[in-house]
Amino acid sequence: MERKMAERIKRLPPYLFARLDALIEEERKKGREIISLGVGDPDLPTPSYIVEEMKRRIEEESNHKYPSYVGMLEFRKAVAGWYEKRFGVQLDPENEVLTLIGSKEGIGHIPLAFVDPGDLVLIPDPGYPVYRGGTILAGGDYFTMPLKEENGFLPDLSKIPEDVRRKAKLMFINYPNNPTSGVASLEFFEEVVDFARKNEIIVCHDAAYSEITYDGYQAPSFLQIPGAKEVGVEFHSLSKTFNMTGWRIGFVVGNAQVIKALGKVKTHLDSGVFQAIQWAGIKALEKGKPEKEVIEEYRKRRDLLIEGIKKLGLSVNPPKATFYLWVKVPKRFTSEEFTLFLLKESGVVVTPGTGFGEEGEGYVRMSYTLPTQRIEEVIRRWEKIGLTL
Numbered sequence: 165m166e167r168k169m170a171e172r173i174k175r176l177p178p179y180l181f182a183r184l185d186a187l188i189e190e191e192r193k194k195g196r197e198i199i200s201l202g203v204g205d206p207d208l209p210t211p212s213y214i215v216e217e218m219k220r221r222i223e224e225e226s227n228h229k230y231p232s233y234v235g236m237l238e239f240r241k242a243v244a245g246w247y248e249k250r251f252g253v254q255l256d257p258e259n260e261v262l263t264l265i266g267s268k269e270g271i272g273h274i275p276l277a278f279v280d281p282g283d284l285v286l287i288p289d290p291g292y293p294v295y296r297g298g299t300i301l302a303g304g305d306y307f308t309m310p311l312k313e314e315n316g317f318l319p320d321l322s323k324i325p326e327d328v329r330r331k332a333k334l335m336f337i338n339y340p341n342n343p344t345s346g347v348a349s350l351e352f353f354e355e356v357v358d359f360a361r362k363n364e365i366i367v368c369h370d371a372a373y374s375e376i377t378y379d380g381y382q383a384p385s386f387l388q389i390p391g392a393k394e395v396g397v398e399f400h401s402l403s404k405t406f407n408m409t410g411w412r413i414g415f416v417v418g419n420a421q422v423i424k425a426l427g428k429v430k431t432h433l434d435s436g437v438f439q440a441i442q443w444a445g446i447k448a449l450e451k452g453k454p455e456k457e458v459i460e461e462y463r464k465r466r467d468l469l470i471e472g473i474k475k476l477g478l479s480v481n482p483p484k485a486t487f488y489l490w491v492k493v494p495k496r497f498t499s500e501e502f503t504l505f506l507l508k509e510s511g512v513v514v515t516p517g518t519g520f521g522e523e524g525e526g527y528v529r530m531s532y533t534l535p536t537q538r539i540e541e542v543i544r545r546w547e548k549i550g551l552t553l
């Protein structure tokens with residue numbers, strides 16, 4: 165029997181990588197050893213002090229029950245403490261902090277709290293696909309804000325038309341940025357606060373990569389801007405900072421009304437984060453930053469991969485943050501063609517920029533969440549094909 169799916173499912177963008185996945189499988193079958201720069205998932209383990217805390221807390225029977233919807237107060241206090249220490253921003257742990265099942269969960273659900281059919285959400289293009297998906301699932305429409313290299317991958321707010329401003333309920337921004345690795349200054353955040361206040365738009369800043377930074381760069385919080393708390397919230401994740409992608413814990417902070425509304429949606433959909441994980445998260449937040457060795461390892465990999473890109477005859481500026489290189493493809497290729505070319509010629513998988521939106525055309529994203537020996541192998545393979553590019 166043919167099942168008729170809901171309209172909202174039909175409106176979700178198709179899975180762009182299906183063709184790529186099939187071709188990867190084809191290359192594998194040929195006996196080719198594939199190296200993937202495609203996925204953005206830290207390969208390094210969760211630090212042992214976090215794992216040890218989890219082991220201890222898992223034995224406690226008090227943690228075996230349903231957790232509270234909003235998260236343990238101890239966890240929310242740890243978040244507030246971290247914000248104060250890291251950004252000098254004060255938060256009320258009772259009303260301005262909400263625990264999430266990974267930040268993706270909160271990002272995907274927040275449109276359900278604020279977006280009705282006919283409303284618009286401003287999303288960056290290229291951008292993390294969940295901004296678009298969450299908007300569509302809530303029945304809303306989106307307006308894309310192009311992130312151009314010549315603007316430092318920041319959206320040009322002055323280009324957002326008046327009628328769009330009127331219909332827009334939410335605006336997603338994300339710095340340090342996935343996939344472009346662009347970073348935002350406090351001046352830009354000031355501009356965003358001003359824009360949001362004037363147009364009564366709720367800002368959702370996704371700061372998943374705030375702690376993955378290099379060469380002395382420190383990413384600011386959106387909430388450092390006076391008045392930011394009146395217009396928006398900031399999403400954070402322990403996933404990238406502490407190599408905890410599989411644990412599923414994150415949080416959102418900022419405007420109490422916005423937090424309350426998202427919390428209300430969540431009470432109808434989930435029942436919070438396993439308390440043992442929250443205790444482990446508290447340990448992570450008390451430490452407050454990634455291990456120095458982890459950042460040093462990423463930096464080494466970044467520089468190595470840039471060497472590899474040079475072998476292809478291409479270039480990219482060393483990014484200040486994230487673990488991605490956003491690389492302009494040679495003019496005679498589209499993003500997808502170049503991705504297929506690299507796969508066929510070198511057995512290396514990258515992500516076509518168009519997977520992140522139309523503005524991603526002309527770029528590919530390369531992730532350096534793999535060991536240096538593997539990146540050295542990528543360089544060897546690219547040395548050979550650079551000549552034919």
Ligand SMILES: *Cc1c(COP(=O)(O)O)cnc(C)c1O
Pocket residue numbers: 204265266267268269292338342370372400401402403404409412413414
């Ligand atoms: C990885 C990522 C997230 C989500 O991470 P969680 O594991 O769900 O906390 C959110 N935003 C961006 C841009 C990401 O790359």
